Amino acid sequence: MTIVHHTRGTASAFKPLASAVQMNLAGAIRTRRRGVRGWTGAINTDYDPLDPATAANPFAAYRELHRGGRVHYNPARATWIVSRNADVRAALRDTEKITSTQGVTRIRMAADIVVLTDGDQHLRLRKQVQPGFTKGALDNWSTIADRLATECVSDLLATPGSDVVQRLAIPLPLRLIAGILGVPDTDIADFRRWSEGCVRIINFTLTPTGIADTARSVRAVMALRRYLLRQLATGHLKGSNTVLGRLLEYNTEGALTDSDLFHVAMLLLIAGNETTTNLLGGMFHTLAHNPEQYDLIRADPDLIPLAVEEHLRYTSPLQNLYRYTRTDYEIGDVTIPAGSRVLLSFGAANRDPHTFETPDEYRADRNPRSHIAFGYGPHMCLGAPLARMEAQAVLRELVQRVARISPAGPATWSTNSSLRGPTTLPIRLTPG
Secondary structure (H helix, E strand, O other): OOEEEOOHHHHHHOOOOOOOOEEOOOOOEEOOOOOHHHOOOOEEEOOOOOOHHHHHOOHHHHHHHHHOOOEEEEOOOOEEEEOOHHHHHHHHHOOOOEEOOOOOOOOEOOOOOHHHOOHHHHHHHHHHHHHHHOHHHHHHHHHHHHHHHHHHHHHHHHOOOOEHHHHHHOHHHHHHHHHHHOOOHHHHHHHHHHHHHHHHHHHOOOOHHHHHHHHHHHHHHHHHHHHHHHHHHHOOOOOOOOHHHHHHHHOOOOOOOHHHHHHHHHHHHHHHHHHHHHHHHHHHHHHHOOHHHHHHHHHOHHHHHHHHHHHHHHHOOEOEEEEEEOOOEEEOOEEEOOOOEEEEEHHHHOOOOOOOOOOOOOOOOOOOOOOOOOOOHHHOOOOHHHHHHHHHHHHHHHHHHEEEEEEOOOOEEOOOOOEOOEEEOEEEEEEO
């Protein structure tokens, strides 16, 4: 990756940038172009999160970004990049100037759902779904998580050298989400396929392949919607001890329609499934390659919550999200113009040497309280306690039953620009 300082004097060297795509729920697309003042004062970079090799292993690129200034600009992607921990946290707080209402991916979109709203509207929608994530609800789900952790670790012990992604990282969160939604096991394969299709929208590029992938993502969303609406129409999920049943029973923020419940279910399936799969798979990789740290956790199981937080910082299952500026937005001596696309790099922020000592090291006893693996501010992930619960359940099971976690073959990593985790990870567990 190379970076060059760009100043007003070299502005004539730049041609108009590629169009940015804006898509709303009706499917409208329009083109926007930036004037030369759009990137004056930033540091130009060829860092590209959409590059498959960079997405699979982004950490060298993050080190290069941190050696530069606070704000970078990629002309080819028409994207501003914010990578320092303090700056990303500040941007996530300032929803008046840098908004989610135009989308959190490269595609601009609008919808009346939690992740795509700000201000009073966001607060209202967040209160609607909060009953599904109370301590009482989580206590119910923890019983399921503990049982699944026991089953999956037992399966890994019985099949030495098997792929931990297929045996644990995929099925455990998927079965948990299905369980708390009241979805039967027979439909889990469909849920996995639709969920994987939905997240491809994050990698949108203005190419024939990119447009085709986006169309497939839209079809996956619609298939998921049809399925869940059919399930809701039968009435058996309502009045149940599922997360949707709890939302209907305890909601005080106005009536919830089936469409509202679908949006909650979709958010759970995508955010609570894909990211937790990455969290769990990455945790096995981290512990297999840091055996002395695993020994530290085994010697003191009280470290388990802290060890999970450090792993979240170290691997960042969600590497980045996008925002769009409502007004000119200042970071240091750089002004990001109104209407700009901004990449908030959670992965880089969690490896920021200005915030974390030796950030490229995993330390199970570190307290990484400034990490933003689950976001920060008003949009802090609602499902974060659920993901933590699953990871802690698995790690508790491991330290009780496993003396050593060892790689049994090379790992491969996803090339999704935002959701990073191993796609194959052969692992051998030594009983102990």
